[in-house]
Amino acid sequence: MRTPLVMGNWKLFGTKDTISALIKGIEGTANSTKNVEVVVCPPPIFIEHVAKLTQNNNLKFGAQNVSEHITGAFTGETSSDMVKEFGAKYTLVGHSERRQYHFETNEMVARKFMAAQNSGLIPVLCIGERLLDRETHKTFEVLEKQLKAVTNLVGVAAFEKAVIAYEPMWAIGTGRVATAEQAQEVHSFIRSWLRAQNEVVAEKVQILYGGSVKANNAKNLFAQPDIDGGLVGGAALIVEEFVGIIEAI
Numbered sequence: 001m002r003t004p005l006v007m008g009n010w011k012l013f014g015t016k017d018t019i020s021a022l023i024k025g026i027e028g029t030a031n032s033t034k035n036v037e038v039v040v041c042p043p044p045i046f047i048e049h050v051a052k053l054t055q056n057n058n059l060k061f062g063a064q065n066v067s068e069h070i071t072g073a074f075t076g077e078t079s080s081d082m083v084k085e086f087g088a089k090y091t092l093v094g095h096s097e098r099r100q101y102h103f104e105t106n107e108m109v110a111r112k113f114m115a116a117q118n119s120g121l122i123p124v125l126c127i128g129e130r131l132l133d134r135e136t137h138k139t140f141e142v143l144e145k146q147l148k149a150v151t152n153l154v155g156v157a158a159f160e161k162a163v164i165a166y167e168p169m170w171a172i173g174t175g176r177v178a179t180a181e182q183a184q185e186v187h188s189f190i191r192s193w194l195r196a197q198n199e200v201v202a203e204k205v206q207i208l209y210g211g212s213v214k215a216n217n218a219k220n221l222f223a224q225p226d227i228d229g230g231l232v233g234g235a236a237l238i239v240e241e242f243v244g245i246i247e248a249i
């Protein structure tokens with residue numbers, strides 16, 4: 001079936017030293033927990049450092065973002081080809097902080113998804129609604145638009161080599177976690193939406209939950225049938241928390 005996946009998004013945190021210490025702290029658990037894939041997403045400047053530190057353990061790594069362009073006059077950007085060259089397996093695309101602070105549209109995120117796959121990376125498509133969307137019962141409508149932008153560009157079959165992360169914006173970095181039932185309801189919606197177009201893809205794609213996942217709430221979330229793991233922000237920077245989350249699978 002689907003391999004459970006736990007991903008740490010380190011955002012704009014870390015130094016070479018703190019990253020080395022974090023990896024040292026989690027690699028034993030990643031090595032011994034055979035049925036879970038553990039992935040860390042460092043800031044881009046530390047990709048090479050992390051590539052070296054994960055050569056001899058079971059940890060995989062990914063980028064937090066890539067450009068929609070592969071090469072060209074795009075100052076400050078990092079391309080999916082560059083990230084792949086250093087051995088990354090994944091990249092996040094469309095994290096809500098990118099959508100919110102860098103004005104990434106659904107269509108731009110779809111182009112990043114395509115660029116990532118063209119480079120041989122597995123895109124982790126982050127989708128999620130704002131609090132206002134939830135309160136006005138627009139959650140499914142918003143998610144459908146975010147998914148559709150991708151399927152319109154690359155087709156539903158592209159999700160065979162992709163991951164989806166459902167991250168309600170009101171739960172990211174707020175300490176306010178979705179209940180397991182709320183998360184399962186949305187994960188089930190996402191899988192059904194895909195199933196209506198391609199059953200094989202729907203059964204295969206890993207759908208992660210993200211938003212204030214901690215060691216003490218992970219077990220309940222991961223026990224849901226359509227939740228295949230987590231995308232973890234703050235708690236991924238604390239060894240005991242991240243290890244606890246991996247062990248909750």
Ligand code: PEP
Nearest residue numbers: 172173210211212233234
């Ligand atoms: C994230 O950055 O994707 C995230 C889910 O953050 P946090 O776990 O801190 O809410």
